[in-house]
Amino acid sequence: MLKPSPRRNIILGILLLLVAVGVAIFDYVQPAVDGAGFFRRYLLVFDLGVLLLGVAAFVRGVWVFAAGQQWRPSDSEARVGPWVKRNSRTLLLSGTVLMGTAFGVLTAIAVRLPKPRGTQFVIHHELLRMAALLSSVLFLLGVLALLLPMVLNVLEGRSFVSFVGARHVRAAKSGFLTVISVLSISGVAVSSCALVSVSSIMGGFGADLQRKILGNNPHITIDVQDQGGFDEWEPVLQRVRLVPGVAAATPVIAGEAMGSSHTNTSGTMVRGVDPESIGNVIDLLQNIEVGKFEYLTDPEQLTRLPAGEIVGLGPGGEPFRKGPDFGGSFFRGSGTPIDPSVKDVLRAPAIHPGVIMGRELAKTLHVYVGDEVTLISPMGDLGPMGVMPRVRKFRVAAIFYSGMYEYDASHAYVLIDVAQDLFSMGSNVSSIDVRAANGERASDLRPAVHEVVQREDLRVRDWKELNRNLFSALKLERIATFIILSLAIAVASFCIICTLLLMVTEKGKEIAVLKSLGASSRSIMQVFMLEGVVIGAIGTIFGVVTGIALTVGLSLYGLRLDPEVYYIDRLPIKVDWVDWVLVALSALAICTLATIYPAHAASRLRPVESLRHE
Structure with a gap:
């Protein structure tokens, strides 16, 4: 079994790095062969593992060599069995290398695993992802455990205060005091890890919500308060498009209607859009998962969809395809003759305007691409019995998925002239939707847009103003969560207070000896403060690094969620270094404050009373 000397680790690291480079060169120059994909994939896997192993061994060896220190067991290790005493460091190194x-x-x-679709859940794929995440966490914890004695060695060589404080941390203690010390480190580590993980997850939910809002809504909206819309909008639209910072602008008709199919009905928010410019303002074209946007402008194609075209998706993401159509005396595309007894009953489908609707709305109405739906507008014509609702038939051109349930369950898009006719708006529009070049700074662009509108009856609002309550609630929730989890760190710091107080009692004679040799009360106080800070720093570093590994791993591998329940297919994670640094600084500050009272108590010990009975 290799002894963990720095020279051997440096040599082992160099050899492993050379092997990794050799494998990479071999994989690069190897000609492509049919059926060799499996071999080359796992050759790359082996190469990556060897590379990480070499880096870990080389860095460890260089660190120990630079510190000028050989590995030496602590005082507590001298009390364990001889085999563990001789091999504990080697076992830790071997385990870390294995995890790496x-x-x-x-x-x-x-x-390289395929991304699941819909409600698909492949158990062995998810187990592999979780195993990769767990191995990364254990690898980083092993590296930190290997680096910890090196850091303590460096502290011992700094000054009197750091030497005594570091020796106290690694010195042998009574059994109860050892348990309290471990609990102190574990409490700070678990609290810091939870705070980092929760902050990243909540930040991920906020960022995901903001991305969906910016993708499905305009950054700036120009509209009026009444429902009739406004006219003479073309000059306003042209002036807005010329504003620096405006990426695109489009006219929109918005109104409420009742959607109806052969089997169900549902309330619908109908939006009439300009097909030439709507794709530059919102992500409608990118969100279409079934059908085509061109069917909206050319609905005649919906009457002759080719057989086999995908017209819908099942719960697991499985495609629903269109069956063969009839043409003449045969089913089109199949060559199967039509029964003469039903031939006269079959009629060619009528041509209706196209409509693009959300996934959940299509599920509610039980319709697929090419099916007929009816939109009923309350803004109808005046008849002998009062206002008669206006009814128009449409044909589903496409189905979109925005990731926001409220939109997917209620929104439908039609052409702007069709919407004007449906809602009896003539040539008016409901709003002019604007997309900023930088959505985050839409509020800075709003005054410039308002200046070129030049109409008192129009109002200009940005997306932050329209969603102010929502994002204020999210911000308040993040702050409250941070405070509550910081209290968990404060509770863990109580263990540090207990640890230091017990250590003051246990090390009373040593403190008296140090004071007798000339150590000042200030130095004694600094020793115990440093000891508490080291204990808190160990817990903070282990916890923050574990939290970072978990959040980065989850952002890379993804934690699978059921989209039918949560409406997202994976847990959103926001990797934010500012939050991580804030958590680390907060934990260190709390742990530092917890050391003041025990350190002050240690500095007030009188050498005469401690050495009276010696």
């Missing part, structure tokens, strides 16, 4: 290799292998496999 597993991390490289499993990561290379996990990132």
